[in-house]
Amino acid sequence: MTGDPNETAAEAGQDDPFTAEKEALRATERERLRALREADMAVAERLHADDYQLIPPTGAAWSKREYLDAIASHQLTYLVFEPISPVAARVSDQMAAVRYRAKFEVRGAAGATDSGTYWHTDIYEKRDGHWQAVWSQATRIPPED
Secondary structure, three states: OOOOOOOOOOOOOOOOOOHHHHHHHHHHHHHHHHHHHHOOHHHHHHHEEEEEEEEOOOOOOEEHHHHHHHHHOOOEEEEEEEEOOOOEEEEOOOEEEEEEEEEEEEEEOOOOEEEEEEEEEEEEEEEOOEEEEEEEEEEEEOOOO
């Protein structure tokens, strides 16, 4: 077990037929975050489905094109985007989800930055034998007093 209080013994890999697939999914998520931070658009394009949608903490809905074009043009730049908790994964044959607490700092087109800690959830679908993100949602975690 990873220490996540919501993780079951099966999620930790005990008698789980999807253990290898979960590790592959976690690796895919790490690669996706790296691509977003580094504006590696070839990798970002490959790891996001054409019908991908992001719901950031503002509640707006961004399409793949809106999101990746903002990153490519540096209207949106991740200075930090990294998990700060274990990446919990749920996997079936064609769908999967990852959830973790993340720290990120982002700079917008006007130079303003926003940072904080968030719950980040990604839904993946297996398409042509590869995992692609189809939905992402980030929820801000208020700072502790």
